[in-house]
Amino acid sequence: MVETVRRLAQEKFRGRAEQWLDGTFPWVNIRELAEIGILGMAVPEEYGGLGLGVFDTALVLEEIAKVCYPTAMAVLGEVGVQTRILTHYAPEGFRRRILPRVVSGDAILAICMTEPDAGTDVAAYRTAVEVRPDRLVLNGVKTLISRADEAAAFVVFARIDRKPGREGIGCVLVERDTPGFSVAARYHTMGGENLAEIRFENCELPLENLAIREDGFRKLLNAFNTQRCLNPAISLGLAEGAFDEAVRYTRARTVFGKRIADFQGQQWKLADMYMQIEAARGLLYRACATANPFPDPFMAATAKVFCNEMALKVTSDAVQMHGGYGFTDAFPVSRFYRGARYGTLGGGASETLRDLIGKRIVAGMDDGEGILSLNRL
Numbered sequence: 001m002v003e004t005v006r007r008l009a010q011e012k013f014r015g016r017a018e019q020w021l022d023g024t025f026p027w028v029n030i031r032e033l034a035e036i037g038i039l040g041m042a043v044p045e046e047y048g049g050l051g052l053g054v055f056d057t058a059l060v061l062e063e064i065a066k067v068c069y070p071t072a073m074a075v076l077g078e079v080g081v082q083t084r085i086l087t088h089y090a091p092e093g094f095r096r097r098i099l100p101r102v103v104s105g106d107a108i109l110a111i112c113m114t115e116p117d118a119g120t121d122v123a124a125y126r127t128a129v130e131v132r133p134d135r136l137v138l139n140g141v142k143t144l145i146s147r148a149d150e151a152a153a154f155v156v157f158a159r160i161d162r163k164p165g166r167e168g169i170g171c172v173l174v175e176r177d178t179p180g181f182s183v184a185a186r187y188h189t190m191g192g193e194n195l196a197e198i199r200f201e202n203c204e205l206p207l208e209n210l211a212i213r214e215d216g217f218r219k220l221l222n223a224f225n226t227q228r229c230l231n232p233a234i235s236l237g238l239a240e241g242a243f244d245e246a247v248r249y250t251r252a253r254t255v256f257g258k259r260i261a262d263f264q265g266q267q268w269k270l271a272d273m274y275m276q277i278e279a280a281r282g283l284l285y286r287a288c289a290t291a292n293p294f295p296d297p298f299m300a301a302t303a304k305v306f307c308n309e310m311a312l313k314v315t316s317d318a319v320q321m322h323g324g325y326g327f328t329d330a331f332p333v334s335r336f337y338r339g340a341r342y343g344t345l346g347g348g349a350s351e352t353l354r355d356l357i358g359k360r361i362v363a364g365m366d367d368g369e370g371i372l373s374l375n376r377l
Helices: 002-020 027-035 054-065 069-079 081-089 092-104 216-252 264-288 297-321 323-327 333-340 350-364
Strands: 108-112 128-131 136-146 151-160 169-175 181-188 194-205 210-212
Touching (some): 002 027, 054 069, 054 216, 069 081, 069 108, 081 092, 081 108, 081 151, 081 169, 081 216, 108 136, 136 151, 136 169, 136 181, 151 216, 169 216, 210 216, 216 297, 264 297, 297 323, 297 333
Parallel strands (some): 108 151
Antiparallel strands (some): 128 136, 151 169, 181 194
C-alpha cells in the first residue's frame, strides 16, 4: 500500500504541487487516492473502508507530504480524528449516511474546535448546543477551520446545555446544508491552505446528531491523540522531502570548482539533517504502535513536539543549502518550509504538550526503574 501511494505521489502529485499554493483544493489528487481506497483507511469495513490503524495511516501521510503539503492536509481530514470520532462515537444512522461517502471521496470532513477566544483552552468554549425534546439547537462561532469550503459534514465540539467547564463539552455533527450554517471569513495560510471562520446561528439538528454528550472532554482527548501522531507524520514527510531536494541540489550544484556536497560543512549539515529525521521517525513510529485504538498521550505528545520542531530545522537548512534559489517558488524546498511551520500550531501547541510531557515525567517515573517506568513498550 505504501509503495502504491509513493508511486502515485512521486509520479503525479509532485508535478501538481505548486498549483495548490493559492488555496485551490486538490480534488484531482483526492479522487485518485479514493480510487485506491486510501480515504477509507480509518473507516471500518462494514461501511466500505479498510479499517486500518493509526500506524498505517501515518505511513501513507508521510509519503504524500514528501511531495505535497496541501494534499497531505486534505487527506488528514478524511483519515484523522474526525473520521475516528464518527467511527467510535457517532450514532449508527449518521455513520451509515456519511462514512461510505468519505470512502468514495464524496464527503470531505472538517473538525471544528478552535474559537476566536479559545483554542487550547477547551473549557472556555462558548459554542453551545441546547438539547430540546425533539431537536438540537446549535449557536456559536468556530475559527481557523480547514476544508470549510469543501466539507460535507462538520464534527463540532461545543458546550452541551451550557454546562460549565470541561465536563460540559460534547460533540455534534452538522451537515453543510443545515439552515443557519455559514462560512463567515477566510484566511489564506503560508502553507497554501485556506482556513475559515464558521458561524452557527440557531442551527436545528436531529437528536441523532448528538455524537458525544457524556464524558466528552475525555473522549475528545482520546481521539485527539490520533491527530498528535498524524500531524507529525506530515512533518516527517515534509522534512524527508526537503532533505531529498537538498541532497539532489548539493550534488548537482558546483561552486569554486567543486560540488557543494563535497564541502565538509555541507556534509556535516546533511549528516545532522539525516540523524534528526531518523530520530523523529523512531519516536513517531513508536507512538503510533501504542494505538489501541488511540495512541498513548505521553508518547504521542513526545513524538509530535520532536517531529514538528525537527521539520522546521531540516526544512530551513534545506532552504539555506539552496542559497537564494531556496527562497523562490521555483524550488520545492520553499513549499516544504512553509508547510512545516504549521506543525507546532495545530493539534496542540508545543508549549501545551511540553506541559503534558513534563507533568507525566514528574508524576509517573519510578525512582527504582527510572525512565523505563514512564512507558513500557
